[in-house]
Amino acid sequence: MDHFDVVLLGAGSASEWIWSHLTGKSIAVIESGRVGGECPYVACIPSKAMLRSAHVRRLVARSFELGATSMPFEFDNGSAAFAVASKRRDRISENRNDSNASRELADAGAKLFRGFGKITGNGTIGILVGGKLANEISYDALIIDTGSSPKIPRVAGLASTPFWTSEEALSSSVLPESLAILGGGAIGCELADIFSAFGCRVYLIEGFEHILPTEDGEIVAVLRNALRGYGVKVVEEAKVSSVSYNGGEFCLEFEGRSTISSEHLIVATGRRPNVDGIGLEALGLRPNPRGIQVDEFCQVLGAENVYAAGDVTAVAPFTHGANYQARVIVDHLMDGRASASYDAIPRVVYTEPPVASVGVISGESSDSNREIVIAWMDLGSTARAVADGETKGLLKLFLDKGSRVLVGATAVGPNVDEMISEVSLAIRAGVSIDVFAQLVHPFPTYSEGFEPPLQRLLL
CATH class of the missing domain: 3.30.390.30 (FAD/NAD-linked reductase, C-terminal dimerisation domain)
Structure with a gap:
């Protein structure tokens, strides 16, 4: 059995920071998906690339108002422009290919194991390929960085429809004529901004009092007015009772509201930490759907020499939050005393x-x-x-x-x-x-x- 000083379960943003900065230790990385996590390929970077295209398109639309042209600008076809923006997005996100990231991992001296990691005991972890145990390695310290997945609400009929999550929405090069977005959080608002800029008819649906439910109501009002100015239909305090899909059209039924129909549906109702199936029970821990609990050093509560970082902790679930936790972990592994404080994370x-x-x-x-x-x-x-x-x-x-x-x-x-x-x-x-x-x-x-x-x- 191969032994490593540190094993990274998951190759997300936090792990990438760790293998790039932790020196003098042997490191193994276990990943069943892309090296680098979702951010570079289907989340942060492609969404910001598309937002840039959308915002430039809106700025160009104001060229006459802002004195940049002598007459109002005439736009090209929105669908064609969306396809071009998608090509730029894919180029920036390396066409969702992790070859460069894998090479950088190897250059840093870490060893990559492709497969699904499952903890088998205190100090050991198995690597499953095709559901079968293909390898097993041991470690002195384990860092869990398994990320999160879209949280799909229990709505009648939804599971049997071909809805999108943000990953499909940020991988498509085809602009739908109409789009319903279920969930008015950060992801939902950004997607509404993107698709509406190219002429798609967008419904942004939020069950709570207002979109961005955790943010200040007066601040949200400014964004709501802007989105409505872009043509987005913002629907708040709306409880979806059922979803159906017939003849290429989604139909959303609500309690006490009119039905909404659209060509596509994006479910953006939050994310859940990836804690199932990774073998936490072997460490005496019970998987918690709200995330792995950690202390101020990002050590997993109730487990020795085990750390966690990123979305799986559900603490500051942002790429910069994950990287911050990674810095704390590296310092701790190098016998430092840095501790995490989340009061000032934007x-x-x-x-x-x-x-x-x-x-x-x-x-x-x-x-x-x-x-x-x-x-x-x-x-x-x-x-x-x-x-x-x-x-x-x-x-x-x-x-x-x-x-x-x-x-x-x-x-x-x-x-x-x-x-x-x-x-x-x-x-x-x-x-x-x-x-x-x-x-x-x-x-x-x-x-x-x-x-x-x-x-x-x-x-």
């Missing part, structure tokens, strides 16, 4: 306009002894927004009055996906509002929008 929805948040974004604190003060700014009133012809945007800052340190921020508008890191740093470093408010931003920039609310929070 989250972004890359729509037009983007939505970005970090930390506490509510005036109600779970700590009864902490008073939260809120200040806001209309980003559409900044000098840069006026020059750019951007009229919509909102920034809200949340201050712990007692400590005089920001605990959160949320924003919608141009460039907020980049601006949010300024608040992340302030939270992480515990920067006093008295210091933060002295920061001078270049004129004219959107980040100047921080200054008025920061000054108000000084009072």
Whole structure:
């Protein structure tokens, strides 16, 4: 039986960071899918490539308004443009081929085992190919990075229909005439933005009070209005009772609402950690559909020398969150004492306009002894927004009055996906509002929008 210092179960973003930075140890990687996980091939990168094409298309549509052309621009066929955008997407995502990533893994000195990894005991893991045990290796430390999968709701008739998940939606080169998206979270909103830009009739359906249910309602209102301006039919507080597919058309029935019909249906109702079948029971652990619990060093609770990172932990389920956990694990394996803190990890929805948040974004604190003060700014009133012809945007800052340190921020508008890191740093470093408010931003920039609310929070 081959032995390794470290075995990575799954080759996602966290694992890629680990095998690229962990030195002086023998490393094995077990992966049944693509090396690099979903992000480079069917998730983050292809979606951002398509969003770029969609946003440029919308910007070109404003060329006359913004003085770039002497007359309104006449667009080509949306379906043809979508096909071209898809070719660019596939080129950027390496046509969903992991050959380069596999080569980089080998160049880093790690050994790749193709197959499904299943823990067989404390310190051993089997590699299954075609459902049969093909190999077994041992380890000193195990890192679980098995990612997540789409969560499919239990809706009558849905399972028997040819619905898409985000993977199929981001792999297709054919633009449907109409599309229903079940789920108004980050993935659903981004897909609605993409498909509507090319002329597809889109229904964005959310069961909760508003799309992006975990975000601030005032922030969401700005995005909702933008999507509706693009022609997206945003349907909120809608409970789907059944789904059927006949004659090339989906039919969605609702409780107390009119039926929606569309050529295609995307299910984007969240994701679930991949914990089933990987042999957690061999470590004395019971698979939890809410993810593997870890401590501040990303060590799995109840297991010795076992770590977990990425979506499988359901903590900060973003690529940057996974990479952060990977850094903590590498430090710990190298006898460091770095520990994970998730208070300052930002989250972004890359729509037009983007939505970005970090930390506490509510005036109600779970700590009864902490008073939260809120200040806001209309980003559409900044000098840069006026020059750019951007009229919509909102920034809200949340201050712990007692400590005089920001605990959160949320924003919608141009460039907020980049601006949010300024608040992340302030939270992480515990920067006093008295210091933060002295920061001078270049004129004219959107980040100047921080200054008025920061000054108000000084009072």
